[in-house]
Amino acid sequence: MAEENADRTVARSWLLLVVVTVLVGLVGFVAIFILGAQITEHDPTETFFEASDVFVQPDAEWNTTIFVSKSPETREIRRLTWLVVLISVGIFVVVEGLLVFAMIRYRRKNAETTGEPVQMYGSNPVELAWTVIPILIVVTLCLATVRTIHSVQPTAGERPENSLTVEVIGHRWWWEFRIPEYDVVTANELVVPVQRPIWLELGSADVIHSFWVPELQGKMDAIPVKTNYWQFTADEVGTYLGQCAEYCGTQHANMLIRIDVKDEADFKTWATNQALPAPNETTPSAVNGRKVFLEYACQNCHGVAGLSDGNFAPDLTHLMSRTLIAGGMLPNTIDNLKAWVENPQAIKPGCDMPALQLSKSEIEDVVSFLATLK
Amino acid sequence: MTVLPRTSTAKPEPSRPGVLERVHEWVVTIDHKRLGILYISAGILFFLVGGIEAGVIRYQLAYAANPTIDPVTFNQMFTMHGTTMVFLVGMPVLLGFGNYLTPLMIGTRDMAFPRLNAWGFWVFLFGGLLLYYSFIGSSGLYGAPGAPDVGWFAYSPLTTRAFNRGNNVDYWTLGILVSGFGSMATGINLVVTILCLRCKGMKLMRMPIMVWSMLVTGFLVMIALPVLTAAQVMLLFDRFLGAHFFDPQLEGSVLLWQHLFWFFGHPEVYILIIPAFGFISEIIPVFSRKVIFGYTMMVVALVWIAFQSMGVWAHHMFAVGLPPSLNAFFAASTFLIAVPTGIKIFNWIGTIWGGRIIYKTPMLFALGFVGMFVIGGLTGIMLATVPFDWDVSDSYFVVGHFHYVLFGGTLFAIFGAIYYWFPKMSGKMLSEKLGKLHFWVLFIGFNLTFAPMHVSGMLGMPRRIYTYAPDRGLDIWNLLSSIGYGVQFIAILIFVWNILHSLRKGEDAGDDPWDAWTLEWATTSPPKSWNFNPLPVVKSRRPLWDAKHPEDPDHEYE
Numbered sequence: 001m002a003e004e005n006a007d008r009t010v011a012r013s014w015l016l017l018v019v020v021t022v023l024v025g026l027v028g029f030v031a032i033f034i035l036g037a038q039i040t041e042h043d044p045t046e047t048f049f050e051a052s053d054v055f056v057q058p059d060a061e062w063n064t065t066i067f068v069s070k071s072p073e074t075r076e077i078r079r080l081t082w083l084v085v086l087i088s089v090g091i092f093v094v095v096e097g098l099l100v101f102a103m104i105r106y107r108r109k110n111a112e113t114t115g116e117p118v119q120m121y122g123s124n125p126v127e128l129a130w131t132v133i134p135i136l137i138v139v140t141l142c143l144a145t146v147r148t149i150h151s152v153q154p155t156a157g158e159r160p161e162n163s164l165t166v167e168v169i170g171h172r173w174w175w176e177f178r179i180p181e182y183d184v185v186t187a188n189e190l191v192v193p194v195q196r197p198i199w200l201e202l203g204s205a206d207v208i209h210s211f212w213v214p215e216l217q218g219k220m221d222a223i224p225v226k227t228n229y230w231q232f233t234a235d236e237v238g239t240y241l242g243q244c245a246e247y248c249g250t251q252h253a254n255m256l257i258r259i260d261v262k263d264e265a266d267f268k269t270w271a272t273n274q275a276l277p278a279p280n281e282t283t284p285s286a287v288n289g290r291k292v293f294l295e296y297a298c299q300n301c302h303g304v305a306g307l308s309d310g311n312f313a314p315d316l317t318h319l320m321s322r323t324l325i326a327g328g329m330l331p332n333t334i335d336n337l338k339a340w341v342e343n344p345q346a347i348k349p350g351c352d353m354p355a356l357q358l359s360k361s362e363i364e365d366v367v368s369f370l371a372t373l374k
Numbered sequence: 375m376t377v378l379p380r381t382s383t384a385k386p387e388p389s390r391p392g393v394l395e396r397v398h399e400w401v402v403t404i405d406h407k408r409l410g411i412l413y414i415s416a417g418i419l420f421f422l423v424g425g426i427e428a429g430v431i432r433y434q435l436a437y438a439a440n441p442t443i444d445p446v447t448f449n450q451m452f453t454m455h456g457t458t459m460v461f462l463v464g465m466p467v468l469l470g471f472g473n474y475l476t477p478l479m480i481g482t483r484d485m486a487f488p489r490l491n492a493w494g495f496w497v498f499l500f501g502g503l504l505l506y507y508s509f510i511g512s513s514g515l516y517g518a519p520g521a522p523d524v525g526w527f528a529y530s531p532l533t534t535r536a537f538n539r540g541n542n543v544d545y546w547t548l549g550i551l552v553s554g555f556g557s558m559a560t561g562i563n564l565v566v567t568i569l570c571l572r573c574k575g576m577k578l579m580r581m582p583i584m585v586w587s588m589l590v591t592g593f594l595v596m597i598a599l600p601v602l603t604a605a606q607v608m609l610l611f612d613r614f615l616g617a618h619f620f621d622p623q624l625e626g627s628v629l630l631w632q633h634l635f636w637f638f639g640h641p642e643v644y645i646l647i648i649p650a651f652g653f654i655s656e657i658i659p660v661f662s663r664k665v666i667f668g669y670t671m672m673v674v675a676l677v678w679i680a681f682q683s684m685g686v687w688a689h690h691m692f693a694v695g696l697p698p699s700l701n702a703f704f705a706a707s708t709f710l711i712a713v714p715t716g717i718k719i720f721n722w723i724g725t726i727w728g729g730r731i732i733y734k735t736p737m738l739f740a741l742g743f744v745g746m747f748v749i750g751g752l753t754g755i756m757l758a759t760v761p762f763d764w765d766v767s768d769s770y771f772v773v774g775h776f777h778y779v780l781f782g783g784t785l786f787a788i789f790g791a792i793y794y795w796f797p798k799m800s801g802k803m804l805s806e807k808l809g810k811l812h813f814w815v816l817f818i819g820f821n822l823t824f825a826p827m828h829v830s831g832m833l834g835m836p837r838r839i840y841t842y843a844p845d846r847g848l849d850i851w852n853l854l855s856s857i858g859y860g861v862q863f864i865a866i867l868i869f870v871w872n873i874l875h876s877l878r879k880g881e882d883a884g885d886d887p888w889d890a891w892t893l894e895w896a897t898t899s900p901p902k903s904w905n906f907n908p909l910p911v912v913k914s915r916r917p918l919w920d921a922k923h924p925e926d927p928d929h930e931y932e
């Protein structure tokens with residue numbers, strides 16, 4: 001009698017397991033197919049999320065979310081992301097659903113119950129099923145991943161014909177950008193033309209950094225004595241922000257990137273101006289400031305075209321064309337420049353620029369010299 | 375009122391040895407049980423220190439542009455937190471349980487090499503103390519930080535003299551090198567013990583899954599740790615002897631360090647999770663009152679995971695510019711490792727399916743483990759998708775991911791194991807009431823801390839930044855994480871109180887408080903130094919089931 005009961009319990013719990021798995025699995029697969037079709041059509045962020053969603057901060061000055069895609073490369077990446085997210089959510093629902101269901105269904109209802117439940121040692125068909133199904137999912141994921149890797153990741157020889165080459169060099173803790181085509185050398189803030197492939201050649205002057213502007217492209221490391229190639233094409237005019245993503249020392253947090261995407265004409269104007277040498281202002285204060293710049297250590301590290309060729313620190317030839325200073329920490333204003341020249345260590349402790357102990361009037365002069373570097 | 379004179383005929387009680395004698399006993403001990411307890415206790419102490427370091431991190435990041443902690447201190451905190459939790463908490467506690475339980479579970483008297491065992495523990499402990507001495511010993515040189523501030527994987531060339539003044543990296547290297555020797559000794563010891571000292575009838579396929587997981591871990595330690603040791607020695611050569619293994623200026627390779635480190639580092643992740651699989655595979659059957667489902671596949675999956683864990687390391691390096699074909703290979707191998715992991719999860723669910731679940735504290739932690747580990751595993755699959763990894767690698771998404779694996783996974787399993795085996799180790803029960811409170815508070819705090827990290831990562835927050843601008847939309851997520859830390863802190867206080875309280879006033883446990891089936895419950899609590907007399911003989915995977923159910927013994931079905 002007891003034996004018969006036991007058999008029935010086993011049979012019933014097996015039936016339940018099979019039915020629940022099939023049902024949840026079916027719902028999951030239907031969802032994946034319906035939503036999967038959506039994904040191959042377009043990026044669900046465009047349809048599913050409104051701009052007011054928590055994941056996109058419309059008012060944030062600093063929008064670095066991966067939920068906004070402003071280049072074909074990011075759209076490609078995020079289509080795959082959504083597929084993977086969906087599959088993961090499907091598996092999550094099935095597994096956690098089974099777990100929670102079993103936890104509730106098979107709790108000991110009565111503390112006085114004696115005797116043990118029926119012992120089930122395993123089942124080859126069931127175990128085979130939950131080996132084979134994950135393998136199928138894995139194969140699907142692999143194929144999708146390999147396809148996207150090959151379409152997004154460029155290799156050395158794949159530079160597009162019409163692209164603009166930008167050399168990106170990581171420094172502790174700022175970025176150097178060079179555009180050989182226009183003879184441009186600048187720091188932290190880059191201007192690029194819209195809808196033209198930008199070909200990045202990444203390197204580093206010291207330790208490993210990582211170039212990350214989430215709305216335009218995924219991240220790629222900048223490594224000493226190794227050139228990495230990376231590429232993006234910006235869809236729209238605008239400002240895109242990012243920062244170093246590989247821990248590079250004390251001020252890793254303050255190594256920010258700003259990319260201004262402009263139309264071709266504006267870009268050319270900017271690039272032509274950047275390529276000019278520093279203007280020769282003749283106000284007494286600026287002349288004095290230039291003297292201070294050349295006589296103290298400044299020129300050893302900072303380059304100013306036509307004046308000095310230091311390259312350990314950001315090139316200052318067109319300093320005033322930038323929005324921010326100190327690796328993106330402060331707005332580029334006269335007061336901030338003064339505070340920075342007086343004691344950089346108070347603002348960005350650990351950075352390589354020393355406080356030169358300049359007198360008040362020397363600081364005034366140097367900053368009025370800097371202010372001429374438009 | 376009469377005062378009865380004491381009878382002088384009774385034998386005088388043997389006087390309890392003094393404190394110094396007892397400390398001396400623990401220092402010179404070569405008993406695997408005492409060494410196991412020493413490992414676990416040292417691990418818990420380091421855990422408290424590492425937890426406080428995490429508190430400094432969460433305090434600094436609680437709101438944008440927090441001026442409290444200076445960048446160097448912050449960088450030291452995350453470096454020491456990571457290094458401590460991996461090398462001085464995860465490994466010793468897990469290997470400590472392995473030490474304590476393996477001989478008991480396979481029915482023998484001690485580990486194969488008891489003296490090596492003791493050496494391993496003391497080497498580990500002093501390695502850890504050496505690392506922490508860096509706070510004092512390495513400071514002094516102007517501008518040079520005391521404790522290491524290079525991150526727990528210390529990417530070259532950040533560790534070269536040019537970019538790192540002072541000696542903190544030397545403390546980091548030597549501390550890990552020294553404690554690594556202890557781990558290797560324990561790995562070898564586990565493998566030899568399990569292969570050579572099983573009691574009569576304990577065939578390999580009759581060993582508890584826990585012992586299998588220790589065997590597999592032992593092999594992984596023996597294979598992975600020497601690679602790390604070699605890398606650390608090369609780094610020492612670079613720093614002291616003018617070698618240039620990792621120096622890019624002189625044709626060294628900075629990526630060589632990453633390859634060596636992660637060739638150790640990824641198996642290391644499995645060294646930290648496979649013993650946890652073992653704990654769970656013991657706890658879930660006992661509290662479901664059912665035999666483990668699919669024993670053979672559980673063993674196969676363990677060995678499969680171990681082999682494959684050695685071929686996935688470059689998924690930590692998808693953003694270093696490997697060729698697309700290599701990226702694709704490591705994505706595929708990483709996806710594939712999800713299959714055996716999935717088998718284990720399904721088999722645990724199969725075990726509770728049709729059971730009669732008793733919700734004692736160890737079971738809560740075990741089921742919490744399964745639930746949380748699934749989340750960590752799924753975000754792991756997402757991260758294996760190379761293009762998505764370009765988006766979120768080195769961001770807080772990754773931080774969230776590995777805390778779901780190592781905290782929601784390993785640490786929950788460790789707590790489960792402590793609640794489950796504490797009665798055996800001490801002879802006292804831990805308080806169920808405090809235990810359940812501990813679980814729920816920790817569970818809520820854990821999710822509150824680490825779930826928002828996925829979001830802040832996707833919003834563009836890189837890991838290891840000491841500050842962030844206020845207008846980025848990151849504030850709320852970081853604040854939630856920091857509040858979650860506070861909740862977890864309370865949970866850990868409850869846990870510590872539970873241990874201290876129960877050690878003095880806990881109920882007596884008896885030999886077999888959970889009505890369990892493996893051999894450690896067949897002896898006294900705590901076991902005598904010789905474990906068993908006579909040594910047991912087994913006929914099946916659950917010797918105590920056979921003893922309790924002579925009418926329906928296991929060996930008829932295996």
